[in-house]
Amino acid sequence: MLGTKTDKKNIELLKLVAQLRDHIDIHRIIGLNVDSLQNSDISNVFIGYLQKVAQESLAIYFCKTFESSTRNELNSISGIVDSLPQTTLAHEQKAAFFAFGKKYGNDTEPTEAKSYLKQTFSLFCGIHSGTLDRLKEFRDTIGAHSDSRAAIDSLPSHAEFEALYSFAADFYGLVSRSVINAGPAMVPRQAGKGLVKLMESMGVKAPKFDFEADE
Numbered sequence: 001m002l003g004t005k006t007d008k009k010n011i012e013l014l015k016l017v018a019q020l021r022d023h024i025d026i027h028r029i030i031g032l033n034v035d036s037l038q039n040s041d042i043s044n045v046f047i048g049y050l051q052k053v054a055q056e057s058l059a060i061y062f063c064k065t066f067e068s069s070t071r072n073e074l075n076s077i078s079g080i081v082d083s084l085p086q087t088t089l090a091h092e093q094k095a096a097f098f099a100f101g102k103k104y105g106n107d108t109e110p111t112e113a114k115s116y117l118k119q120t121f122s123l124f125c126g127i128h129s130g131t132l133d134r135l136k137e138f139r140d141t142i143g144a145h146s147d148s149r150a151a152i153d154s155l156p157s158h159a160e161f162e163a164l165y166s167f168a169a170d171f172y173g174l175v176s177r178s179v180i181n182a183g184p185a186m187v188p189r190q191a192g193k194g195l196v197k198l199m200e201s202m203g204v205k206a207p208k209f210d211f212e213a214d215e
């Protein structure tokens with residue numbers, strides 16, 4: 001299925017996933033090192049700007065990734081599912097689809113690609129509807145219109161960001177391997193690593209990149 005509408009949309013989804021990975025990393029790293037950053041040579045205004053950009057970008061890119069529309073052609077997860085033809089799954093595909101579905105709350109046996117992915121996506125969005133609604137509200141206020149009434153505290157937790165990211169990344173990987181039969185491409189994490197190097201060069205001692213294993 002190389003070169004098909006589904007393939008092209010999945011490539012665009014990868015770009016969204018890569019953006020999400022960078023913004024999640026930046027948001028987390030700043031939060032983990034906030035005390036050390038305040039005592040470093042890095043401008044607090046600059047750090048505040050980075051944090052604001054990461055927060056707004058997370059809301060915008062997650063909404064793009066999970067949005068649905070009956071009127072517009074989207075490169076979202078829903079748009080990719082809608083682009084799929086009705087396809088009976090081969091034995092090897094069934095195993096991969098079942099593993100994906102089971103991880104995200106769908107215990108049914110997959111037989112057809114489009115309907116199974118639509119069902120799994122719907123289940124996941126239902127479970128995380130509160131998180132997705134909060135992101136949309138944030139995007140529609142601070143992210144899009146600089147509405148001061150929308151509080152930063154209304155954003156989901158880091159764990160919720162990671163849950164949404166994992167679904168999107170795993171969906172991209174499943175479509176790449178089991179539908180397109182090409183890839184998946186690796187998602188680099190250069191932005192977060194670059195921020196850590198900057199922090200080290202500006203006097204932050206042993207900056208944290210991620211949470212400890214038991215956190």
